[in-house]
Amino acid sequence: NSPFILFNKKRIELLNSNEHNLKVEPLSDNFLYWLIGFTEGDGSFVVNHRNELSFILIQGELNKNILYKIKKILGFGRVIKQGPRVYRFICGKHSEIELIILLFNGNIVLPSRKIQFHKFLTSFNSLRMTKNPIKYISILVHIGPSLNNTWILGFTEAEGCFTISFLSNSVAFRTRFILTQKYDINLPILSKCIEVFDGGKIEGHSAKEVYNYIVSGLKNIEIIYPYFDKYLNDFKGVKLDSYKKFKILNNLIKKKVHLNLNRREELRNMSNEINSYSRKIK
Incomplete structure (x- = not known):
């Protein structure tokens, strides 16, 4: 009943294609619910003036390790220092953006984030060289706030x-x-x-x-x-x-x-x- 089956399947395919002999396991629902909650608090789905897409999480010096943990667990993206005390985790490659879309599509809780994500997905579909665009899903399952998953924990962090x-x-x-x-x-x-x-x-x-x-x-x-x-x-x-x-x-x-x-x-x-x-x- 996990809403993340397609994301996990595509992620494993991507990482196996990049790293032969790498054993890739599906990510736990606890981590993915947490990441969605954390993103709805501190993340951005960015479309710049050149219509380039990026997924960004920003943290200060004291909490920069949280970004390195996310990068390690996901197996993609990068962490860069943005200023004297600011760090960001960023995904910008086409394959990474597609995974991010599969993760969040239908699973976003906050209405303001849904609007931002919808624009992000629409831009992705307009750039994608395919006849099979990803259909926007307003809500697949209501994942939060709830005491039965880690969305609130991620949002709290x-x-x-x-x-x-x-x-x-x-x-x-x-x-x-x-x-x-x-x-x-x-x-x-x-x-x-x-x-x-x-x-x-x-x-x-x-x-x-x-x-x-x-x-x-x-x-x-x-x-x-x-x-x-x-x-x-x-x-x-x-x-x-x-x-x-x-x-x-x-x-x-x-x-x-x-x-x-x-x-x-x-x-x-x-x-x-x-x-x-x-x-x-x-």
Whole structure:
């Protein structure tokens, strides 16, 4: 029942044609769901002014290893340094673009990404020397948000954060899980997280057409643990460390360790480490 059968078949054919004697295995659904979620947060389907197509993922210095992992697992594409602290994974070859299209066609969740991908596929078909263009599929299976696949995890590694802060003038604290997304058209998908996690709320951001799904509070935050614990081994980047420390610190707060003045600075330093991941990965 995997929606990735055709992609896996074509990928194996491509890699076997490039590397004789290379044993190529199908990629797991967990990785591919994750990659779709990550791409919908941080990826681009690009058609430039010369009508050249490329698939791009961009990350900052702190999280550059996530791009190398994607390249290694996929078996194609390349990672290049784009600036002093910016890296990108890029696919531009015709055969690679075709694989990317087979992976995402019918499996994209966010409406804004569907529009971008549709234009990308239309451009590909116009350039392709064949009488058999790839037909655009709006949706093949509804893959997310759901607790039963890694789409939310991938999207979180791109657009989510685990954050804890302590007020300097009191013993108060704030613990939150946040998913951020642009555009009004995507709001129904983001809102579905309330149903999926059975909690949380949507808040508008100060920036226009930007929204946050937020789970806050020590007791409420526990609703996200079963999902992320289930897919702990499927994290690919620095958000794994952030999530682990987030759980540890919440547990210490639950035990009221933050009320101990001798430990409060230690906990504040830990919260700064957790929050720094969100600030530095882009």
